[in-house]
Amino acid sequence: MLRHLVKLWRGSGTSTAAVAEPIASPVAIPTFDADVASTGASSEVWCRRRRDKTCLYSTVTDDTIARLLHHHAGRVAATNRAGERLLRHEFDLLGSGPYVPTDPSRPAHEGYSPIDWYLDPVRRLRFPPGIPHKQWNLMEMRPGNADIKYPWELARCQHWATLGQAFAFTKDDRFAVEIARELDDFVEANPTGIGVNWTCTMDVGLRAVSWAIGLELVRNSPALDDRFWARAYEALFDHGVFIRNNLENTYEVTSNHFLCNLLGLQFLGAVFADLPQGAEWTSFSHAAIAHEMTVQVLPDGADYESSIPYHRLVAELFLGAARLADRRANPMPAGYRARLREMVAFLAAVTRPDGLMPQVGDADDGRLHVLGPVSDVSDSQVSPQDARHLFGPAGAMFAEPAWRALGGSAGAWEAAWWGLDADAVAAADTPAPVAQLFPHAGIAAARTDRRHYLLITNGVVGTNGFGNHKHNDLLSFEYHHSGAALIVDPGSYVYTSDGEARNRFRGTASHNTLMIDGVEQNELRPDWLFRLFETSHAESVSFADSGGVVEYVGRHHGYERLQQPVTHERTFRFTKESGRLVIIDRLTGRGRHELRWHFHLAPGVVAQRGDSGTVTLAASTGGGAERAAPHPLCELHAPHDVAIAIQPAAYSPSYAVKLPCLAVDMSATVDLDGDRTWEFSIAERRTNSEVPRT
Secondary structure: OOHHHHHHHHOOOOOOHHHHOOOOOOOOOOOHHHHHHOOOOOHHHHHHHHHOOOOOOOOOOHHHHHHHHHHOHHHHHHHHHHHHHHHOOOEOOOOOOOEOOEOOOOOOEOOEOOEOOOEEOOOOEEOOOOOEHHHOOHHHHOOOOOOOHHHHHHHOOOOHHHHHHHHHHHOOHHHHHHHHHHHHHHHHHOOOOEOHHHOOHHHHHHHHHHHHHHHHHOOOOOOOOHHHHHHHHHHHHHHHHHHHHOOOOOOOOOOHHHHHHHHHHHHHHHHOOOOHHHHHHHHHHHHHHHHHHHHHEOOOOOEOOOOHHHHHHHHHHHHHHHHHHHHOOOOOOHHHHHHHHHHHHHHHHHOOOOOEOOOOOOOOOOOOOOOOOOEOOOOOEOOOOEOHHHHHHHHHHHOOHHHHHHHHHHHHHHHHHOOOOOOOOOOOOOOOOEEEEEOOOOEEEEEOOOOOEEEEEOOOOOOOOOOOOOOOOOOEEEEEEOOEEEEOOOOOOOOOOOHHHHHHHHOHHHOOOEEEOOOOOOEOOOOOOOOOEOOOOOEEEEEEEEOOEEEEEEEEOHHHHOOOOEEEEEEEEEEOOOOOEEEEEEEEEEEEEEEEEEEEEOOOOEEEEOOOOEEEEEOOOOOOHHHOOOOOOEEEEOOOOOEEEEEEEEEOOOOOOOEEEEEEEEEEEEEEEEEEEEEEEEEEOOOOOOOOOO
C-alpha cells in the first residue's frame, strides 16, 4: 500500500505525479457525451436504457432479497441500522471511532450537510483542497502528521453498497437519495483530478467500483430523476478516463495498486459496455488482470507482497474479476482460475482456529467492496481480521464445500451478493486440520482438530525485492493452544502518520524471533517507510509431517553482515495431539554477541515468572458457549542461562488500532566459537491448580 509515496520518503521531494504519469498521453480526452453520441442515442435515452438492465454480479434478484430477509434477518437488520447511521453521516473508519465529517467551508442545503472529504478525524486536521493531483506532495502539503488514509478511505465510498442494500431491503428512497446527494457532494468538493482524493489511482479505482455497485442497486428508485442520472454516469465515466490515463504500472514493480486500477476499469467496462471507451476498458483490463495473476501470485498461491492481510485483498480482487468475467460470459483463462484456487487454499490454510487472519506483514484493512454489514447482529464491530466472508463466493465458484463451511453465515451472505448460491451451510466449528509448507512464500502452517495452531514466517523480501509490505519476521511464528491465541505477530498499526511506530512494528525486535547485536534481519532505513532491502536470503531447509509431529527447519543469513558473521537456523517441532512446541535456535559463528529473544503475547494473555526459566501463560477465556471451561495454562520453558523480562507491549489487530498486551523478552551475552544451540518449549502445564494473577 502507498507505494507511490516511496519517493517522498526517500527525502527527494519528488511529487507523486512523477510516478503516476501515463506512458503516453492521449491526443484527446474522451467524454461521456461524445461516446454516447457515437451510438446515435441521446444521453437521456442511453441512461434509461442502462438502468433497465443489470450488468454487475452485485445486483441481486427479488427472490434472493426474499431469501436474505428470511434466512439472514439479523444481518438484514444490521445493514438497515448501518444505513440509518450513514444517513446521518456517521462513519467509523480505520480505528477512528464514530465521527461525523461536516465540511466547514460549505453550508447545509435542503437538509443535507456536505461531507468533509479532506478530514483526518483522529487528529482533527484537514488536507488542503484544490490542488491538482500532479502537483500533490504529501510531505510538503499535509497538515502536521495528518494521515492521508482517512480521506482516501472515506472517498472510496465503500459504504454506498450498504446504502444500496438498505434500499433493496426497505424500498425506502432516502437511501437512494443519499447516494445521489453524496455523488453531487463529492463532485463539487473533488472535481476530476483536483484534490487529495485523486492523488492515488488505487483509490479512484475502488471508488469507481463502489459507485458502479451503489448506483446499480438504486437504479429503480423513483426519487432520482433523469438529470441526476446524466450527472452520475458522466462522473462515473470520468473516473474511467482518469484511471486509464494514470495507471500505477510505471514503478519498479506492480502491486495491489495497479490491480485496483484494473478492477475499476473492469467494472466501468461493464457499466459502459456499449460505448467505445467501455469496450476498450474491458479489453485492456481483462488481459492485464490475467497477466497480473502470473506476476503478483507465487506458484504456491501466495500474494508476492509478503503480507497475509494484503493476500486477502489481492485474492478478493482476483476473485471479483473472475466473477465479473463469468457474469459477462467472458471467463478468465483456465490457468488464472487454477492459480486463483490456490490463493483461496492458501488463505484457508493460514486461517487461525478462531477464524481470523494472522497479522503477518502490513495491514490496512483494504477490500474490493464491502457487501457484508460492518456490524454483526448485535451491532458489535466486525473485525477486519475476519476474512471468512470470502470463502462463501469462493466455495460456490469452485464447488468446495469445506470453504463454504469455513465461511459459514457470513460466507453465505457474501455469496448471495456475488449472485451465487446463498443456501445456508453448517458453519465449521474450526478450520480443517492442515500441515503445509508454502515454500515460495516462506510460510508454514499447522492446525489441528484440537484447535492447536502454529504459523511460521521465513520468506524473502517480497514484491520482487521491493519490500513495500514486508516485515522483518524471519523465523518468527504465531502459536495458539486449545483455540486460544498465546503468541502472535504484533501487526502493522499505521503508515505515514507515525514513522517511528511504523518502523517499530515492522522491525525485527517486535517479532517472535532472535535479534543479534540489535541489527535488523533485512536492512531497514528509517526514512524509507515502504522499502526493505534484502540482506537475509531466507531459506526453508526442510518440512516434514510424520508421526504426529510437524517439523520445520529454516535459516537466514541476515546476521552474516555483522563484523563477526553469524548464521541463524531455527527448528520448530510441533506435536499435533498435545500442542507442545519446541524451538531450537542454532547459531554458527564466532565472537561476542548480544542475543535477544522476543515472544509477543496476545492481548489478554497473562504471564508470570516461575522457577528455573519458566513463564506461565494464561489466556483469557472467550465469551462463547464453546469455551465454558477456562483455557488450560501453558508454560514457556527457556534455557537456564538467559535473562527473562515480562514487559508491556502493543498489538495491532487492524489499521490504526493498538491494544495493550505483554511480551516476554529474553537476553544473553555469549561468546561463539562454532555452533551453539538454545532450546525453548511451550506446553500445557501438568496441573492447573495455580492461576497467574495480573
